[in-house]
Amino acid sequence: MARIIAVINHKGGVGKTTTAVNLAAALVLAGKRVALLDLDPRADLTSYLGLVPASGEDTIYESLFGQGRPLQELLRATEPPGLFAVPGSTDLVGAELLLMQAPAARRFSGPTARLRNLQEDFDFLLLDSPPGLQMLSLCALSAAREVIIPQQCSFLALHGLRQITENIKRMRQVNSDLRLSGILLTMQDRRTVHNRQVIEMVRQAFGQVVFRTVIPLSVRYQEAAAAGQPICVYAPRAPQTEAYAAVAKELLKRK
Amino acid sequence: MARIIAVINHKGGVGKTTTAVNLAAALVLAGKRVALLDLDPRADLTSYLGLVPASGEDTIYESLFGQGRPLQELLRATEPPGLFAVPGSTDLVGAELLLMQAPAARRFSGPTARLRNLQEDFDFLLLDSPPGLQMLSLCALSAAREVIIPQQCSFLALHGLRQITENIKRMRQVNSDLRLSGILLTMQDRRTVHNRQVIEMVRQAFGQVVFRTVIPLSVRYQEAAAAGQPICVYAPRAPQTEAYAAVAKELLKRK
């Protein structure tokens, strides 16, 4: 049965998509069967990996919210070999209204059940989520059993950390399994005191749940995205690859 | 009559809030009367400036979408002297459903009229918007007459640039005044080729509409946010302040 992990933070641009892609790839290199799902209507993960968003026939929207084909049929192979992804689609914009209008008690049960159909085929399912306070983010929290919060080492991003941790607590009423597996500090510029101060604040507030590994600020992650590859494919022996491999190791220890 | 400018990009973390605050402050130092409005339900601009989100009585939500007090009464003074801001509120989350359910023809006319009531009192109104494909972003595009798109110099952020420019075109059907005043390239790390390549791509695709000034990647902007001040108050003579002063100068020339 797969570990289903929502990669989420209401704050924008903290490295959710970059983390989803690179952590998934690192888990594959560690021998795990992994699938990514793009739950963001902007479909950035899909465009990162060069997967054409599912078009014409069923998209992820129909499979999760309609009468579409099962998600297994939407899976696409990507790099490194063994990594799969379900492409996103702007159709997901339609999910906001649908979810808002659904009766609260069973608002997420349909998409959650359809998403969990994938769990027998994989060891990990990683869900990339949109920023902002959207229903799709809550849908990801309902379908997942674990949460990883990428967190930029910047003061302005701290405001979002409080909001997402509050929402995780709230979602436990709907999804009692849900637990915070880790807060991943990202984009640290080691030359600055400010980033170190923010890291210190987060470690003091959240303790052990914060991953020991911190992802450095590095243009190599941006270059890898331009090349459409996870960092471990783009620069296999680089320290930027090592950082996400270390996160994967820590995650595997946190059952 | 104020120039009403939506600071917007569907991509997260590209510097929308940082640009709204610092550009507004630079315009005040250039002698203009300026007000900021926080149209993001997460209220990051409000927490940046240390303004307690409007609570208890009317929030921006009631003033824009309900029968609340006029926005003039919600204005708060902030730094530098002469800059005002209407605080945001998580109540704005309620606007998504309200706007989706409103008949398309007059979906934004109420909030647009109420927002434009401020235009006699100021030279500039800057609207900070949320990331993602949300109705509140469209509401900002409906109320504004101009758009500034902060754009991170990173390949992964280019996908969002296409999406926002397409939505601006679409919104012209509802708001024929709407024009793109500028694309502001942000967070350039001058040490990297990648950022320069992305800048080149954006200048080639959009030409003159891209501001000549590029905002550098600098922790000083994060420090200023931690201090709750615009960069021109936090570090008055620093190059980071000069960069937004130069953007303000360019904007004043683009009538």
Ligand SMILES: Nc1ncnc2c1ncn2[C@@H]1O[C@H](COP(=O)(O)OP(=O)(O)OP(=O)(O)O)[C@@H](O)[C@H]1O
């Ligand atoms: N460690 C890093 N160092 C430098 N740049 C990074 C790093 N991680 C991500 N980036 C870049 O920062 C930007 C934001 O990253 P990303 O798009 O993954 O964040 P996100 O949280 O998914 O954004 P959104 O909120 O829009 O979904 C991208 O341009 C990406 O290439």
Ligand SMILES: Nc1ncnc2c1ncn2[C@@H]1O[C@H](COP(=O)(O)OP(=O)(O)OP(=O)(O)O)[C@@H](O)[C@H]1O
């Ligand atoms: N030029 C810059 N150099 C370095 N850091 C910056 C710069 N501009 C903004 N930042 C930092 O980058 C992060 C993103 O900036 P900001 O929050 O303004 O973006 P945003 O587009 O408003 O994000 P969101 O999509 O969540 O609304 C913040 O932590 C901010 O302090």
Ligand SMILES: [Mg+2]
């Ligand atoms: Mg993303």
Ligand SMILES: [Mg+2]
């Ligand atoms: Mg913002």
